[in-house]
Amino acid sequence: MKPGTKFIHAGAEPDPSTGAIMTPIFQTSTYVQSAPGKHKGYEYARSQNPTRKALEEALAQIENGKYGLAFSSGVAATDAVIKLLSTGDEVIAGNDMYGGTYRLFSKVFERFGIKFHYVDQFNIDNIAAVINQNTKLIWTETPTNPLMNVADIAAISALAKQNDILLCVDNTFASPYLQNPLDLGADIVMHSSTKYLGGHSDVIQGALVMNDPALREQLYFIQKSCGAVPGPMDCFLVMRGIKTLHVRMQRHCENGDKIAHYLRNHPAVAKVYWCGFEDHHGYHIAKKQMRGFGGMMSFTLKDDSVENAMRVLSSTKLFSLAESLGGVESLINHPASMTHASIPREERIKNGLTDSLIRLSVGIEDVEDLIEDLKMAIG
Numbered sequence: 001m002k003p004g005t006k007f008i009h010a011g012a013e014p015d016p017s018t019g020a021i022m023t024p025i026f027q028t029s030t031y032v033q034s035a036p037g038k039h040k041g042y043e044y045a046r047s048q049n050p051t052r053k054a055l056e057e058a059l060a061q062i063e064n065g066k067y068g069l070a071f072s073s074g075v076a077a078t079d080a081v082i083k084l085l086s087t088g089d090e091v092i093a094g095n096d097m098y099g100g101t102y103r104l105f106s107k108v109f110e111r112f113g114i115k116f117h118y119v120d121q122f123n124i125d126n127i128a129a130v131i132n133q134n135t136k137l138i139w140t141e142t143p144t145n146p147l148m149n150v151a152d153i154a155a156i157s158a159l160a161k162q163n164d165i166l167l168c169v170d171n172t173f174a175s176p177y178l179q180n181p182l183d184l185g186a187d188i189v190m191h192s193s194t195k196y197l198g199g200h201s202d203v204i205q206g207a208l209v210m211n212d213p214a215l216r217e218q219l220y221f222i223q224k225s226c227g228a229v230p231g232p233m234d235c236f237l238v239m240r241g242i243k244t245l246h247v248r249m250q251r252h253c254e255n256g257d258k259i260a261h262y263l264r265n266h267p268a269v270a271k272v273y274w275c276g277f278e279d280h281h282g283y284h285i286a287k288k289q290m291r292g293f294g295g296m297m298s299f300t301l302k303d304d305s306v307e308n309a310m311r312v313l314s315s316t317k318l319f320s321l322a323e324s325l326g327g328v329e330s331l332i333n334h335p336a337s338m339t340h341a342s343i344p345r346e347e348r349i350k351n352g353l354t355d356s357l358i359r360l361s362v363g364i365e366d367v368e369d370l371i372e373d374l375k376m377a378i379g
């Protein structure tokens, strides 16, 4: 089945009691049992909810996996994956990733005695160099946030398998329309469904998808025990978002391509970070494992001062100054003071995330208007 057809039909079964084509929002906390222990598969809504079940079915299908789990946020999904580990275990993560993931790892889980290594995963030797008998998980984000670095999922997966290590890929930036990490050998795919899956900046939610039934049982047990479940209304919204994912992503890619090239040719712009440029160091990997390059990009200005970046950030009219990404509307962001403020400045700069870096989430408006807006703001 082609992706567009799959996105529209995934998980959608007419409601058996009414025939409603859309899965109803089952706004209930509990389910009546006909006798103690005799029920219809639903006992208590932290454990099961029919709206969530339909969404989880859809999540599995769109990532070419067997099982989906929906969480109350992207970081709740990440939290569940790290809870597979125990004190003394080690994780190899990227050195350029979502700031909230870094905060969760370094400020919460390190206190529980889990050790994290942060390496540039573009070069697989950097990963191999820190593997030891305690390494239990590789955490890969590709393309990365906000510098659009790329990691070779198939190569990392081969290395992980040789060493009996789990590989989890944060696929938020690419979305399942552009990249399917399970097909490339990853064990778990993670999403902040808040972004492209929801697609309309109106919901916070996360997802995990996997193939191994034992891993699914462990993660479901953690979810049920720790309680980070999404409400049924939010599940309904994410399911609705998924139905148009392919159409939105096609437009995000088209607009992204045009804006990346516009910025690159702009005399006041120093560097544009976008993995669709043929001279981007990860281009060949991106081309191999992605169906398109998406609408996320970052750039720096020739006048590299924070003041100049602030001037641009506060001048756009269509690009709204906000955290988050992946919605239909275009957003502009200053990672150093917004999404990545939780990363120490020294660490940030060392990895290329400078004070004046500006990140764009290019939306699906008419691209001429978006270019006009940037032209006016950059000057």
Ligand SMILES: *Cc1c(COP(=O)(O)O)cnc(C)c1O
Residues within 6 Å of the ligand: 073, 074, 075, 076, 098, 100, 101, 141, 145, 170, 172, 173, 191, 192, 193, 194, 195, 204, 205, 206
């Ligand atoms: C937003 C985001 C997260 C966290 O997801 P929330 O839904 O905000 O909890 C994780 N990874 C990436 C790449 C993100 O963009």
